[in-house]
Amino acid sequence: MTSSTAQVDPTAAPPQEDQWLVRAVNLALRNVTAGGGPFGAVVVRGGVAVGTGQNRVTRDHDPTAHAEVMAIRDACGRLGVFSLAGACLYSSCEPCPLCLTAALWARLDRVVYAANRNDAARAGFDDRAFYDLLRRDRAAWPMPVVERRIACAEAPIEAWLAYSARVEY
Amino acid sequence: MTSSTAQVDPTAAPPQEDQWLVRAVNLALRNVTAGGGPFGAVVVRGGVAVGTGQNRVTRDHDPTAHAEVMAIRDACGRLGVFSLAGACLYSSCEPCPLCLTAALWARLDRVVYAANRNDAARAGFDDRAFYDLLRRDRAAWPMPVVERRIACAEAPIEAWLAYSARVEY
Numbered sequence: 001m002t003s004s005t006a007q008v009d010p011t012a013a014p015p016q017e018d019q020w021l022v023r024a025v026n027l028a029l030r031n032v033t034a035g036g037g038p039f040g041a042v043v044v045r046g047g048v049a050v051g052t053g054q055n056r057v058t059r060d061h062d063p064t065a066h067a068e069v070m071a072i073r074d075a076c077g078r079l080g081v082f083s084l085a086g087a088c089l090y091s092s093c094e095p096c097p098l099c100l101t102a103a104l105w106a107r108l109d110r111v112v113y114a115a116n117r118n119d120a121a122r123a124g125f126d127d128r129a130f131y132d133l134l135r136r137d138r139a140a141w142p143m144p145v146v147e148r149r150i151a152c153a154e155a156p157i158e159a160w161l162a163y164s165a166r167v168e169y
Numbered sequence: 170m171t172s173s174t175a176q177v178d179p180t181a182a183p184p185q186e187d188q189w190l191v192r193a194v195n196l197a198l199r200n201v202t203a204g205g206g207p208f209g210a211v212v213v214r215g216g217v218a219v220g221t222g223q224n225r226v227t228r229d230h231d232p233t234a235h236a237e238v239m240a241i242r243d244a245c246g247r248l249g250v251f252s253l254a255g256a257c258l259y260s261s262c263e264p265c266p267l268c269l270t271a272a273l274w275a276r277l278d279r280v281v282y283a284a285n286r287n288d289a290a291r292a293g294f295d296d297r298a299f300y301d302l303l304r305r306d307r308a309a310w311p312m313p314v315v316e317r318r319i320a321c322a323e324a325p326i327e328a329w330l331a332y333s334a335r336v337e338y
Contacts, residue, residue, distance in 0.1 A: 098274065
């Protein structure tokens with residue numbers, strides 16, 4: 001039987017996930033005339049949307065207010081958690097490195113996106129440029145990133161390890 | 170003259186920058202018993218601190234509330250801007266990929282840090298693990314990141330390009 005021997009891509013999104021992508025795209029579309037960038041995102045857990053986000057960088061004066069970050073903040077705030085393990089993130093566009101790392105810190109199970117970094121670049125956004133920059137040695141970056149190991153550099157780490165009531169994440 | 174021929178590292182932090190690093194470290198230290206991770210950051214422009222941040226991930230239920238992100242949000246909020254061009258970020262510890270990309274989006278001139286990703290790893294944090302993951306092909310990630318180009322994928326980008334009143338960043 002052909003169907004039983006067909007290759008299945010374990011990372012492919014099942015068709016029912018498209019509804020969440022469409023919702024993210026609609027959030028992005030509505031955001032264009034609402035003073036934000038053309039990006040939207042939804043966090044889904046157990047078949048229910050538990051958080052949504054729209055890009056608010058210019059409107060809220062927050063360079064980190066990307067749609068995915070806003071959706072993660074919204075979901076965590078509503079649920080009263082700092083881990084979204086068991087949840088998935090649907091985004092209208094490929095998460096930039098900031099948003100992708102936010103998804104990792106949020107312990108999301110899965111990320112699905114519609115448009116990609118090349119579409120974002122066509123619209124004038126630096127997502128692709130920053131992905132490219134992160135692959136290059138920092139010594140070649142236009143923004144210097146400098147390590148300066150002052151005498152007290154390790155003090156907070158030591159204090160953390162000595163603090164028995166610490167909440168790890 | 171030896172001094173005129175000495176190599177100068179253009180990325181090296183001048184000694185006066187140490188005062189800002191010490192302030193970031195003190196913010197980190199104080200945060201340990203205040204319910205946050207051992208990380209602090211300061212944004213400086215024109216010799217003045219214009220924003221500060223402490224890690225608030227567990228306390229505020231926000232996986233993106235890293236010290237550097239909080240300092241960038243604080244500075245932008247106080248100044249009413251979404252670009253920190255001309256400003257520098259001082260952090261008690263090497264920014265993770267989320268924070269480093271936040272610094273890029275914020276158009277910061279320069280980033281200086283004291284402890285590094287190895288110190289953070291010793292304290293149980295995943296900064297180094299996520300840097301390592303970002304170097305690997307996504308197909309090998311434990312968190313699938315899936316592109317699914319639905320029919321309306323480009324609609325927000327097209328709407329953005331057609332919207333003449335858009336505010337670019």
